Amino acid sequence: xxxxxxxSTRNRGSSRSSxxxxxHNDYGRKKCEALAGNSNLNGEDELQMAIGSxxxxxxxxxxxxxxxxxxxxxxxxxxxxxxxxxVVVYEEGEKVGGVWLYNSDVEDDPLGLDPNRxxxxxxxxxxxxxxxxxxxxxxxxxxxxxxxxxxxxxFPRHEEVASYLQDFAEEFNLLxxxxxCTKVEYVGIYRGDGNTEADIVNDSSFKQQLLREGCEDLRExxxxxxxxxxxxxxxxxxxxxxxxxxxxxATGCEDQxxxxxxxxVVICNGHYSQPRVAWxxxxxxxxxxxxxxxxxxxxxxxxxxxxxxxxxxTVHFQDGISCHVDVILHCTGYLYSFPFxxxxxxxxxxxxxxxxxxxxxxxxxxxxxxxxVGLPFKVVPFPLFExxxxxxxxxxxxxxxxxxxxxxxxxxxxFEVRLAEEGIPKHYTHNLDSCQFEYDNWLxxxxxxxxxxxxxxxxxxxxxxxxxxxPDSYRDIWDDYDLLDEAxxxxxxxxxxxxxx
Numbered sequence: 001x002x003x004x005x006x007x008s009t010r011n012r013g014s015s016r017s018s019x020x021x022x023x024h025n026d027y028g029r030k031k032c033e034a035l036a037g038n039s040n041l042n043g044e045d046e047l048q049m050a051i052g053s054x055x056x057x058x059x060x061x062x063x064x065x066x067x068x069x070x071x072x073x074x075x076x077x078x079x080x081x082x083x084x085x086x087v088v089v090y091e092e093g094e095k096v097g098g099v100w101l102y103n104s105d106v107e108d109d110p111l112g113l114d115p116n117r118x119x120x121x122x123x124x125x126x127x128x129x130x131x132x133x134x135x136x137x138x139x140x141x142x143x144x145x146x147x148x149x150x151x152x153x154x155f156p157r158h159e160e161v162a163s164y165l166q167d168f169a170e171e172f173n174l175l176x177x178x179x180x181c182t183k184v185e186y187v188g189i190y191r192g193d194g195n196t197e198a199d200i201v202n203d204s205s206f207k208q209q210l211l212r213e214g215c216e217d218l219r220e221x222x223x224x225x226x227x228x229x230x231x232x233x234x235x236x237x238x239x240x241x242x243x244x245x246x247x248x249x250a251t252g253c254e255d256q257x258x259x260x261x262x263x264x265v266v267i268c269n270g271h272y273s274q275p276r277v278a279w280x281x282x283x284x285x286x287x288x289x290x291x292x293x294x295x296x297x298x299x300x301x302x303x304x305x306x307x308x309x310x311x312x313x314t315v316h317f318q319d320g321i322s323c324h325v326d327v328i329l330h331c332t333g334y335l336y337s338f339p340f341x342x343x344x345x346x347x348x349x350x351x352x353x354x355x356x357x358x359x360x361x362x363x364x365x366x367x368x369x370x371x372x373v374g375l376p377f378k379v380v381p382f383p384l385f386e387x388x389x390x391x392x393x394x395x396x397x398x399x400x401x402x403x404x405x406x407x408x409x410x411x412x413x414x415f416e417v418r419l420a421e422e423g424i425p426k427h428y429t430h431n432l433d434s435c436q437f438e439y440d441n442w443l444x445x446x447x448x449x450x451x452x453x454x455x456x457x458x459x460x461x462x463x464x465x466x467x468x469x470x471p472d473s474y475r476d477i478w479d480d481y482d483l484l485d486e487a488x489x490x491x492x493x494x495x496x497x498x499x500x501x
Contacts, residue, residue, distance in 0.1 A: 063263045065090065065264070066090070071098060080393045102124045107295055110289070129475055130475075133463055185340055190228045229262045267373070271374070274334055275292035346365050347363045387440055388443060440452050
């Protein structure tokens, strides 16, 4: 079944000017200086960093699919709706929260290598507490403040974060946008009139066509490319009916498979679900138990056993010599995975890097109709998700605009060259640890938002320092009382002004 697109406008004409192009090229230089830690930007410079912004352009409303209702998907839905877009959020689970929802179930393949395994989305273990203080964890305009009767610690358990996300969804009426128990099985390029499956693009030559249109013709505005998307979903009918307490009526019901056409797709499915397992010679012949940390939940099964922990492909022994072990636990991270996404090779995942992407968000040849939220790691996640979402929403509404396809591709290539010259491995492409706040402020400037508050940056640096000094106890000791007072005063004032619950 195919539903036709119902967005209110189909205008995708260029809104950029020659002066906007000049501004972008100038900022490209300034951005490199900022990322290198040599920024001389002042307030006036930051106001002019918005790429190709045209305040006089007529706003456009798009029909947008958001994939995932975790921390990234929820704030993406809110920002898109605020900007006037029609939003549908697809969530495979029964609740919002994504990776923050604890699930005691584990996969039937402990290493997570079998593609046919019964997969479990969450990697949450029972005793997890946050590694960032709650003052930093929350979205920028919705403080993560303690609530009576819940975990009030600065570094709370995962249940408290899940409750905060539920609070956020309820506060902004986002639950009405979410289709729960609905798995996205396919997202593909669509070039038809919205009435027939025959118009789903399945020709690999489409990539060459986009390359010609986007680069060889030096197209000035990638939004001219009329790219829409078909999203195929499978709704678990029995689960839905069970949620409504009428399970007896659902017995034997088949899942409902639906195709819907969208102007744009925002991918927010997270990157802590697909285990990455390091290759170690001879490991496949070892007869003992192996598992990835994705399937770790509680410590009790490992009591009185000798564990070998592998990190980043290296085996670490405490005393530097060989020893007998009962279990090998792979704490080797996760892979970016988009099994539902078909771009005919335009967007790829190679060596834990998604690309090509302009500023970790837009694939130049498919911008702005396809975007990603939440790929960067070693960051304060929720504020970054919020700012990326604001930018996407503004680009889709034409409140702001992107550089040309050619310029975006050049930016991506320049970034890749710089990584190679500095000897930075490709799997660190999305590691923003050293420049996350510069990146946040750049995003904020694109959509006219305020830069990150200075107390957040200072508090993050102090938290990182304490964590390194006291890795086992940093959650319960701190000495940033002045910053804490400043943060709490700011957040309480914000809560009062916004009238949040």
